[in-house]
Amino acid sequence: MPPLASLLPFEAAARLESFSRAADELHITQAAISRQIRGLEENLGVSLFQRRNRAVFLTEAGRELGRVISAALLSISHSAAALRQTPRKNTAVLLCQLCEAFYWLMPRLSNFHQQFPDIEIQVVTTTRPLTECAEHFDVALQSTGRSSGLHVLAFTAADEVFPVCSPHYLNDRQSLSLTDLRHHTLLHHRASPPHLMEWDSWLQTLGQRLDGGTPGSLFDSYPMMLQAAVEGHGIAMGWQRTAGRLIESGALVRPCAQSVHLPEAISVFTRHGGEERIAVRALVGWLEEALNAEN
Numbered sequence: 001m002p003p004l005a006s007l008l009p010f011e012a013a014a015r016l017e018s019f020s021r022a023a024d025e026l027h028i029t030q031a032a033i034s035r036q037i038r039g040l041e042e043n044l045g046v047s048l049f050q051r052r053n054r055a056v057f058l059t060e061a062g063r064e065l066g067r068v069i070s071a072a073l074l075s076i077s078h079s080a081a082a083l084r085q086t087p088r089k090n091t092a093v094l095l096c097q098l099c100e101a102f103y104w105l106m107p108r109l110s111n112f113h114q115q116f117p118d119i120e121i122q123v124v125t126t127t128r129p130l131t132e133c134a135e136h137f138d139v140a141l142q143s144t145g146r147s148s149g150l151h152v153l154a155f156t157a158a159d160e161v162f163p164v165c166s167p168h169y170l171n172d173r174q175s176l177s178l179t180d181l182r183h184h185t186l187l188h189h190r191a192s193p194p195h196l197m198e199w200d201s202w203l204q205t206l207g208q209r210l211d212g213g214t215p216g217s218l219f220d221s222y223p224m225m226l227q228a229a230v231e232g233h234g235i236a237m238g239w240q241r242t243a244g245r246l247i248e249s250g251a252l253v254r255p256c257a258q259s260v261h262l263p264e265a266i267s268v269f270t271r272h273g274g275e276e277r278i279a280v281r282a283l284v285g286w287l288e289e290a291l292n293a294e295n
Helices: 004-016 019-026 030-044 060-084 098-104 111-116 179-183 199-205 222-230 240-249 278-293
Strands: 049-052 055-058 093-095 120-126 139-143 152-164 186-189 214-217 235-239 259-270
Touching: 004 019, 004 030, 004 098, 004 139, 019 030, 055 060, 093 278, 098 120, 098 240, 111 120, 111 278, 120 179, 120 278, 139 278, 152 278, 186 222, 214 222, 222 235, 222 240, 235 240, 259 278
Parallel strands: 093 120, 093 139, 186 214, 186 235
Antiparallel strands: 049 055, 139 259, 152 235, 152 259
């Protein structure tokens, strides 16, 4: 057998006909791709690529080996998919955005277990849209508008969006007006592509706009931004489903009376091609009841 560690880098480079694109796909360096392929060529005693002017081109030997390895990997992939599609009867895998899993799902999951003691829920978290998730799932919960591919929409649920901050941040002030916000540090969440309502769109909905001179801090993680608000670093954009428990506990307060209602803020999907199992139907029904009960 050739060195197995070199087969994935070679297959990616052969399929894409690019060392750099293969490196991006496999999240390793271009030098590592080149090193693995060089080692494979030495092991086989043939050249798999012609290297010319910073470009690479498959040789006949490389093209043939690429077809063989791609077919083998596809066969492995199909076998793995078949195994994933036959989970235990009373198990359902829930793929959930990290912020919803942490702030909304975990405090409520025991309620599901009380209602359905014979069903096991396996929770998988992600910060990426469904189309970029390789993990197996039966049911998925993500912000409405994020790409979902061929997965089947089960239902949507509403939410409220409003500013939140630590009670200590207000310095004994009771509330703030929308115009007061420009004098405060605003905490921003950024994702690519964006999928949550942020300060600019929230203010625009209320007939206001974000002042370019307003101080702020930027976060690529919603839970981190929310924790920054808890620690008194500024005012964040909060969602009822994720900030509600922190408000109830007193860790956060709503400094402004205004809020924006989003009638289809969250979407729940079932996996394309998935089985109609009792555990999956129970999980979807419980999610729909729990999410809609809060609205």
